[in-house]
Each structure stands twice: as C-alpha cells, then as structure tokens.
Amino acid sequence: MSGQAERPPAAALRPALPGDVPLLAAIAEAAILELTGEDYDSDQQEAWAAAASDEEALAARLAGQLALVATRDGEPVGFIVLADNRLIDMLYVRPEVAGEGVAGLLYDAIERLAGARGATSLTVDASDTALDFFGKRGFTPKQRNTVSRGGVWLGNTTMEKLLAAPPGPVH
C-alpha cells in the first residue's frame, strides 16, 4: 500500500433509459435550486427548476436524442443531452458532486460521440452559471438571449465550439 488515497474516478457513464426520467428530473431541480443562486434570483431559479423538472416534458426532450447519465456506485449523479447531434440541450449534476469533474466527463464523452457522428460544431445556450465551464472547453459566446420560463425571464448566452475534423484515412 502506498498509504496515499487515490482519487476515485469522477463517475461511470451509460446511456439514459426511459426509466431514468424521475431521477434526472430530480437532479435538474436540485442543480438549479442549489448551484445557480449566484447568477439567478429565487423567482428565476424556481421557474427554471419547475420547467426543467417537468417529467413529461423531460421524457419528450430525451426521446430520440443522445443522453448520457453519470453514475457513482450505480446512482445517477448527473446527465447531459445532445439534441440533433449539435446542441447541448441539458447538463446538470447533483449539488453534492459539483466541482468534482462529473460535468467535464459527461461533456468530453458527448463531444467525442458527436464528432464521431459527423458533427462539425456544437452549440449551447449556456446559463450564466455554466459560462466559464463552456468557455474553458473552447466555446465562444455568440449572442445573449432572454428566455421565458413559466412567465419569468432569464438570461443565457448562445455559445459555439468548432470541432476539429476527425483524422482522415492514412495512406
């Protein structure tokens, strides 16, 4: 034994299943209510959380899209949804694991999958809370938006990242 505790891997990844919807809704709600308070007021947090955790709407949003779930000890701790192989539609982690690399792991995997499926760029309407996260991953801001969630207005920023072309065949 080295005597030094090794950092556990951030999480394991698997595709999302229809039965995950209630857990994923709960993760989205907790992430919004507990992680975005420096950037949005409580009315905005509550309206956004209610919209993102509506199970029927979430099931419809996941259907036919590429969605990955991060698990620790088999329990979902975060998820990401890629819509139309170009738009990061949702990215949420449990507040208990924030800052431990779970979103980074989810993002890296979805970027690789999107690239392998032919995507040449990715876009995201990044929350103010996620601006630095995406900025550090090579996204650049394109436009500022104001969107309504249940009648409450929230700001976000459309960001884009161009993906490197996959290596061609070696001759």
Ligand SMILES: CC(C)(COP(=O)(O)OP(=O)(O)OC[C@H]1O[C@@H](n2cnc3c(N)ncnc32)[C@H](O)[C@@H]1OP(=O)(O)O)[C@@H](O)C(=O)NCCC(=O)NCCS
């Ligand atoms: C934005 C969000 C998804 C980020 O999730 P996260 O899991 O905390 O993100 P990560 O841990 O992967 O990255 C956050 C930082 O922690 C750092 N980190 C990574 N591993 C770490 C570790 N083991 N220990 C400490 N810090 C670590 C990362 O380097 C990263 O810093 P960086 O941005 O300077 O690179 C999360 O805050 C969230 O759910 N927010 C609320 C909802 C939201 O805004 N979603 C985005 C909608 S577009």
